[in-house]
Amino acid sequence: MSTARLSFPRPPARPDQAPDFSAIVVPQAGALPVPPPDLDAGASRPFATGMIRVLDDDGRAVGPWAEYLGDLSAEPLLRGLRDMLRMRAVDRRMLNAQRQGKTSFYLQCTGEEAIGCGFQRELSPGDMNFPTYRQQSLLIAADYPLEALMGQLYSNDLDPLQGRQLPIMHSARDHGFFSISGNLGTQYVQAVGWAMGCALRGTGEIAAGWIGDGATASNDFHSALLSASVYLPPVVLNVVNNQWAISTYTGVAAGQSETYAARALGYGIPALRVDGNDYLAVIAVSRWAIERARNGHGPVLIEWFTYRVAAHSTSDDPTAYRPRDEAKAWPLGDPVDRLKTHLILRGDWSEDRHRQAEAEILDEVTTVQKAVEAHGTFVDPQPISPAEIFRGVYAEPPPHLRRQRQEMGF
């Protein structure tokens, strides 16, 4: 008789059970030091298996990473808060628009706002993100015009991509945002290639790869780590671990790996794991990693530990596979609330001002939304010419495409 048995990872709780995050160890804020910029993989193990956190339970910024940020004025933090509020307002309005049939599809990043908003503010012009569909927060913090962002979602004449791409599959080269692919993982190794190009051409720019916990299972994740460890290009490899990949529990992608960050160590790439719901930890670690890459110390991987509060997308119903109130039990809290608490503690913010800012931002977003909707939505379309689909297949349309365009009637 065989004793071999397969293992099938299971989430701590299913819909009929109470949420259970007891297996998640939340280290104290401020416990980990700031490593030297030439940190190597071996020495990074405590960072890859621990968790860098700056904001403590009371909202105070504590420890070496808080010191690393220095005497922060209120201004960048208030800007970060506004970025996140704007992100949330856009998500809310666009989800609503999808429900009204004004667009075919939408997908929120609720709970993960701090990561993209914070990281983007530490990049420099010319740096390039290779995002997934859940990094719209990078665009918000890159001050990408909401008209273009929403135009893409409504596929109207404000859409820089001419209606060709599924809503949320943005592309914004001038804002450091590479064209999104629906095929998971592909962008990760491309980020490494882009970074190699930066080094070869001596531009001083860096690349940032983005991938979800589920998609770390893809071949291209491993191709990226291998290539990065061979050529040591200036790339920051981000993993957004939001605990779920549609209905699949993160343990299915992790297997026996202690953390996603720890995966990089086998490739000889140093890695850090960070509280992704802590805006201060996000900007501190982003600054450290981006500077390190820019200064020629090679690739680094960051696992952002967070939780996907919303459904996977408008096509998904998470109550079919996880407890309805799981988000409320998430031990790392909400990124907006935590930064707000910190700012109030500093004396730079108040509940009243917060409510006012929320209302103002929602107002601003709604105003832009109305203006963009005047250019057409799915319920009131002002179609882009269908002949548009033939433009850009090649630099010059070959004869057979010209024939097909004529056959179409253009």
Next chain:
Amino acid sequence: MTMIEALRSAMDVKLASDPSVIIFGEDVGYFGGVFRCTAGLQARHGEERVFDTPINESAIVGLAVGMAAQGMRPCVEIQFADYVFPAYDQITQEAARLRHRSNGQFTCPLVIRMPTGGGIFGGQTHSQSPEALFTHVAGLKVVIPATPHDAKGLLIAAIEDPDPVIFLEPKRIYNGPFYGDHSGKSVPWASHDGGEVPEGHFVVPLGQARVHREGAGVTVLAYGTMVHVAEAAAAAAGVDAEIIDLRTLLPLDLETITASVQKTGRCVVVHEATRTSGFGAELIAEIQEACFWHLRAPLLRVTGWDAPYPHAQEWDYFPSPARIARALLEVGKD
């Protein structure tokens, strides 16, 4: 029964009757798949028979090859046909050739299911029709049903087949037939003959086309969603079309095809996939070899344009009843 229920029923029947059948893929376990085709199967047959995989398509197929090679019968799901490409190596270079290269020491009785085709505003990564990328490979069989009845019978046949089968599921008609007008009312399978699906075990043998509608004027070759769109187009054009639902693209039922084309002397091939090097090219080449002296008009194709599948312009891209009707009238001219 919907096509989703029919597929589920096929897998349920095989899981219950054959302990070597095993099902896995992304989100197929507890949740039952993003299109819910495997819903309830894990609860019924256990985690060792129906389980979730990491998001790695080459692993899904590679694992299936390893299991199939020792005599198990994996039936795996790729979440969308657009995401099969990381597995292309395992499918075309490994699964397809294992029997041949090992001279029968190892074989590969596996099924790879995947939703295919457009019509759901899915944009370029949820809409493609990659059938020709598989029919071009020696060693693979390629199946695509157009009704729930055939979906169940063909899937059971595919699982029982000794060789690897690519099983394409036209997602636009998962819940009801589609006649090409997306703004029109959706029709449930319950009100369609094809939605009548026998309980229990039955097969629709691979390699047999089905005459969807008999006619004398022109032969229409179609598969998947386009069978129904072509039916609507012929009705709108008032053409007495003989519509053949190919059901299996490889092996191809040339007998049924040539009998029809020799009768009508005219033929239009319809598919959603892009035109150049599409499966229509293969069909037309076979027909001109077998039916040249019977032909009364040039053979025509109505296909997706040779551009990436668009989002907003989907209904200008998708072969419309109007385009098909035009081809039917064109090919009907003497």
